């Protein structure tokens with residue numbers, strides 16, 4: 001039975017800063033789990049699900065993960081852990097890690113596309129639901145997303161938000177649909193990194209800045225968008241397409 | 246008497262996105278008031294107090310400002326207004342504008358150094374207190390800042406934060422002192438723009454990114470800093486040292 005409670009972990013790293021979304025800039029550690037129910041065309045973590053990272057997956061207990069976090073942090077202080085993937089919401093028993101970390105005084109953030117509910121979502125301090133736009137090649141199951149948001153609302157969860165990554169006008173229309181569907185939920189638009197292979201830092205930054213500027217200009221001049229936050233991926237600007245920073 | 250209620254306004258512009266702090270990325274309009282009780286060495290809005298913007302100051306009523314906001318926005322929707330300066334907290338009657346905007350459904354953010362209290366702070370949706378570090382050449386009046394934060398706490402204000410701009414190690418020690426003095430208050434470290442004259446966009450961006458990276462690396466490797474958010478000034482990355490964007 002103990003084996004069943006292990007978590008497929010691909011990366012434990014930090015401290016770094018959260019590069020996007022509702023707690024952008026927060027000093028945090030990252031735990032990246034393996035496995036995703038999606039296969040987005042532009043996934044920047046495809047190694048979590050496409051087989052290329054298979055050999056690096058380790059099956060860890062919650063206590064193992066906590067020990068790795070401490071060891072990765074070394075002398076550096078941390079009070080925040082971000083669970084990312086893949087889709088960590090595939091893991092029923094990840095709640096055990098959440099509880100362990102919170103018992104130790106850490107705040108815990110989660111990023112998931114909103115395709116699955118888990119009861120431990122209610123114990124997450126900052127929960128980002130990031131449904132995927134048409135450019136991803138994925139289809140949103142609105143019934144599931146509706147149910148996830150309804151449960152969070154009913155439970156009075158104080159800090160959850162929606163975030164849609166936008167690459168083009170079609171994505172932006174999708175984002176608008178999501179925003180209208182869930183009024184009152186804090187909404188983030190994020191400019192997409194359309195070249196996850198580019199290794200030249202300067203030209204990547206220029207490209208990412210142009211993408212962000214386009215999104216900012218489109219949204220600020222819009223007669224529709226008002227209650228919205230538009231953010232880039234800071235970590236991509238700083239560290240490009242490198243892993244583990 | 247009517248004249249006494251006018252607001253010295255230097256700029257009304259937007260929509261744009263907030264480039265820094267607790268609502269970074271938020272689509273917002275800006276109202277920049279004239280006058281400051283400080284004279285920070287690296288002030289990026291020195292035209293609000295050093296005389297160089299004197300001819301552009303207009304004495305507007307709250308209704309005038311609201312009309313200008315609508316006119317500046319044109320067809321573009323907005324639901325958020327940021328009051329900036331100079332130090333808007335010098336203006337006792339600015340609360341009238343705050344009330345007018347909120348009655349119209351707009352959220353209102355304020356940035357001030359925390360050197361003055363105004364009762365209308367309690368009606369601000371997102372309040373940023375930005376005490377100035379040693380590199381500014383200014384001295385913090387701790388009694389005043391203590392009283393401001395105490396009043397916000399006692400009133401149960403839900404969304405105020407501290408932000409310190411950091412240029413060097415001395416500033417970072419000052420920031421730590423502020424952070425420790427007000428535990429539990431959301432704390433932002435912001436990397437400073439140490440060249441408000443640079444007009445070459447590419448070299449400015451490279452310099453700003455290096456400043457931000459230095460701050461991120463210092464904080465993430467630190468045994469002291471943990472519950473903190475580290476952010477750049479996004480608008481400077483995007484638009485450099487230009488005004489009114």
Ligand code: SF4
Pocket residue numbers: 036037038039040042043044045046048085086087113132
């Ligand atoms: S949901 Fe996220 S991790 Fe899964 S494929 Fe899409 S981008 Fe990648």
Ligand code: SF4
Pocket residue numbers: 281282283284285287288289290291293330331332358377
């Ligand atoms: S407090 Fe702000 S506006 Fe006043 S001088 Fe300092 S940086 Fe400039």
